[in-house]
Amino acid sequence: MEPMINEMFQSMYETYQESLRIIAMHYKIPRDDIDDIVQETFISYYEHYPVNMSNRKSMLTTILIRKCLDYWRKYRPESISMDSEEGKIEVGNLLHLVSKDIADTVVDKEKYKRLYDCIMEMRDDWKEVILYCCLLDYTSSEAGKILGISGTACRSRLMKERLELKKRLGPDYKDY
Structure with missing residues (x-):
């Protein structure tokens, strides 16, 4: 059993390590x-979560x-006055780090795909x-006229499509 888990973990590492490096660069890590x-x-992931978890990329x-x-x-333990120019820059950097970032974008793109x-x-x-109702935002009546159906x-x-998506996407359906 242990060799199989190691192989799965190695595969997971090879799959996600490049994306994680890009995210770390975005956070301006040297x-x-x-x-x-x-x-x-x-x-940390290996110590706390199962290797075959469905949302492992999000967790990583x-x-x-x-x-x-x-x-x-x-590495930035010194205190800085918020009123100083340097303090304003640091607050701006902190806001940049906690706003929607590249990591969220990567996860969103994965969900979209x-x-x-x-x-x-x-x-x-x-x-x-789906095209007319969900993407182009037509009402059911308008889409029906275009498609020649009621x-x-x-x-x-x-x-029916929503039920099918719920079946295919499983418990993650609500995230979409």
Whole structure:
């Protein structure tokens, strides 16, 4: 059992380590320290979570962000007055670090790709309803007129599509 877990962990490392390095660079971690932080992220994940967890990329990203913030807390311990010019710059940097960042964007793109793949596997007439109702923001009646079906049929297809997506995406469906 242990060799299989090690292989899974090695595969996970190879899959996600480059993305985590990019996120660490975004947090302005010095290049010499990026590998250490990425390694610590994987070690922390390995110690606390199962290797086959479904949302492992999200969890790795969260751990990495916390490690990056800890890094800056550790190496910037001096206090700075918020009224000083340097203090204003530091507050701006902190706001930049806690706002929507590249890590969230990576996770969002991963979710979008998974949702897109599920939609592309559906029947063509269902894809059209999703296009008009969800992406182009038409009402069911308007989309039905364009597609040559009734508004009721359009709503029915949309409901079936949502159920199908819920089945395919499983417990992660609510995140989409």
